[in-house]
Amino acid sequence: MNAFDPTSVLSQSEPSPLTVNLERPPHIPAKPLTEAALCDWIASSVPGERIQYHQGLLLLDRSEASSSYPSRERQRIHSVAKRAWHACELGLVHLVSQRVEPFVFRYIAERARMTPDASQARKQLLTPAH
Numbered sequence: 001m002n003a004f005d006p007t008s009v010l011s012q013s014e015p016s017p018l019t020v021n022l023e024r025p026p027h028i029p030a031k032p033l034t035e036a037a038l039c040d041w042i043a044s045s046v047p048g049e050r051i052q053y054h055q056g057l058l059l060l061d062r063s064e065a066s067s068s069y070p071s072r073e074r075q076r077i078h079s080v081a082k083r084a085w086h087a088c089e090l091g092l093v094h095l096v097s098q099r100v101e102p103f104v105f106r107y108i109a110e111r112a113r114m115t116p117d118a119s120q121a122r123k124q125l126l127t128p129a130h
Contacts, residue, residue: 026050026108035079038109042092043121045111053080054107055100083125084109090124 029037033053041051054077060066062078069077084107087093093109100106 024048024050026052026106026110028052032073032076033080034076035083038080038083038087039122039125042087042109042111042125047111047113050096050108050110052106052108053084055104057103057105058107060103081107086127087125092121092124 027041027050029051033051038051038053045051054061056077058077058081061069062074062081064071064074067074084093084095087109088095091112094112096108096110098106098108
């Protein structure tokens with residue numbers, strides 16, 4: 001048994017906690033996610049549920065200088081990313097990125113455990129994201 005390897009204490013029949021979330025695909029909205037839709041999802045989701053809030057490279061896609069997106073779409077991407085970060089700071093979600101190919105990532109929010117109920121989550125999300 002290795003004290004530094006958390007998988008060494010699991011039986012062979014138990015899934016590894018390091019890979020369990022990789023098997024569960026995130027929800028991918030049919031339409032581009034808005035800030036309000038992300039807040040609604042956070043308030044109504046249960047711990048462990050995941051949603052993809054962007055695919056691309058946020059650093060480039062949000063930038064006025066380097067983005068190929070029109071201004072309005074760039075602003076939507078930016079506001080959703082800011083709100084996801086704010087929710088992470090509040091402990092409502094964990095943010096994860098998965099590499100799809102060079103310079104393309106899936107940005108995923110996973111509902112955190114031990115968080116307030118839906119009404120409290122909505123109240124916390126109403127505070128301005130910085």
